[in-house]
Amino acid sequence: MxxxxxxxxxxxxxxxxxxxxxxxxxxxxxxxxxxxxxxxxxxxxxxxxxxxxxxxxxxxxxxxxxxxxxxxxxxxxxxxxxxxxxxxxxxxxxxxxxxxxxxxxxxxxxxxxxxxxxxxxxxxKSEFTSCASEDVRENVEENMVTDLLVNNSIPGHIELKYKRKLFSRYDENVSTISYWSMRQCYDSSVHDMAYEDYNCITNDDFLLVHVEKDNNLYLTELEDGSYKLCCFTPSAHPEIIMHGPDKIYGINNGDLMLGLLTPLHNKNIYYQWYKDGHLILEGINASVLKVTSPGEYSAGIIVDEQLYKYD
Known part of the structure; x- marks a missing residue:
């Protein structure tokens, strides 16, 4: 007292x-x-x-x-x-x-x-938050069924963390903000796009710094700013792509997310995401994609002007 x-x-x-x-x-x-x-x-x-x-x-x-x-x-x-x-x-x-x-x-x-x-x-309140439209909810649910047929498993929870540096307008101070879902990064009063079209990495320069699924830690940021990547049943070429979206996927705050992890994570590598063979998202460090409609998804990275695609 x-x-x-x-x-x-x-x-x-x-x-x-x-x-x-x-x-x-x-x-x-x-x-x-x-x-x-x-x-x-x-x-x-x-x-x-x-x-x-x-x-x-x-x-x-x-x-x-x-x-x-x-x-x-x-x-x-x-x-x-x-x-x-x-x-x-x-x-x-x-x-x-x-x-x-x-x-x-x-x-x-x-x-x-x-x-x-x-x-x-x-x-x-529910698995899907109120700001998601009915169409988005239906699309995610349909994609869960598609994922079940492709991967023979129901998407579980995936834990993702995003971080962004904020530079002061008045001095040289730098602060850091972090969120545990892409939905938290989105602000409808600031962004002139619908949430379905938003990606916090390509639109707001966030970085993906943590990935955890099924009690397996795939990615985490160390105190010195470097990254530790853990390799569970790696891909055919783990020196380029360690885990593709067939491993890095799950529900995060109501969104079905896909990920692509590489030893070059957050080193300004150019990512490309495809749906049914068509390019739908590309950008530097764009290692995750939010799924808003059913389809066949794949991803790739460009290293030394060569595209390494993960189907």
Missing amino acids: KEGKGGRGKHLTYKLYIGWQHFSNEKYRVITKTKGGGVRQIDYNADEDLTVEKIIERGTKLYFPQGKSQLGDLKDMDISLGSFAGENLESFMNTDGDPCSFQTYLKSHGLFSSQYHLYIRTKQ
């Missing part, structure tokens, strides 16, 4: 510690600081009516600045408040089961706010 101006030993403000849990694989899991979670502190006045709704409102502002997080947008989440024991709290009640204030709740249960943790709990 913090001492206020009301005199020595009289506490006017208190502190409450909260965490973040997200629903994944049939249970709520704690989100660590590296993914935007971690323990945060909420200060409140002794005479403040601190309700469940107010804690959720203040907590989501901490974990979802500007309504966004590494796990998705706030508008696409169902939000609740959980206790340290894992129970959902719709309101605060004393030991007799009567509604009460937060302070009375703590006192009746023999708890102290500085030693009591609550959790902001989030759950994706």
Whole structure:
């Protein structure tokens, strides 16, 4: 607790510690600081009516600045408040089961706010977020069936991370932003294109810095800025292309994504993506493609003016 101006030993403000849990694989899991979670502190006045709704409102502002997080947008989440024991709290009640204030709740249960943790709990409203159109949803679902027929497996989850450097207009300071899906990189108020046509690498100079699928880490960025690529059942020519879209594919925040990994990752190599034999996307470091319609997809890279294609 913090001492206020009301005199020595009289506490006017208190502190409450909260965490973040997200629903994944049939249970709520704690989100660590590296993914935007971690323990945060909420200060409140002794005479403040601190309700469940107010804690959720203040907590989501901490974990979802500007309504966004590494796990998705706030508008696409169902939000609740959980206790340290894992129970959902719709309101605060004393030991007799009567509604009460937060302070009375703590006192009746023999708890102290500085030693009591609550959790902001989030759950994706649906597999596909609301900003995707019905056509895109149908196309992705159709492509899942196509993928099943080609690869004999249903697309599971793939974890992707994108990073971009931001240069200050006023000095030489450089900051870095990162997101865990292409959908988070897109801002309809800034971009003059539909999300279906957007690629954060070719349109906004993001870099793909992390790929993980089926508990296998395919790509990660090291502290010195270099990349570690892991080779699981490599292609016929791993010195040029280690893994093609027949291995690097999956659902990421509602989008079906395809990837192409090479030892020359993010070294300004030119990528080309094809659908049914026609070129649909090309660009420097464009190692991933968002699928918006069914078809046969392939990719390639150009090294020393020679195209190496992965069908």
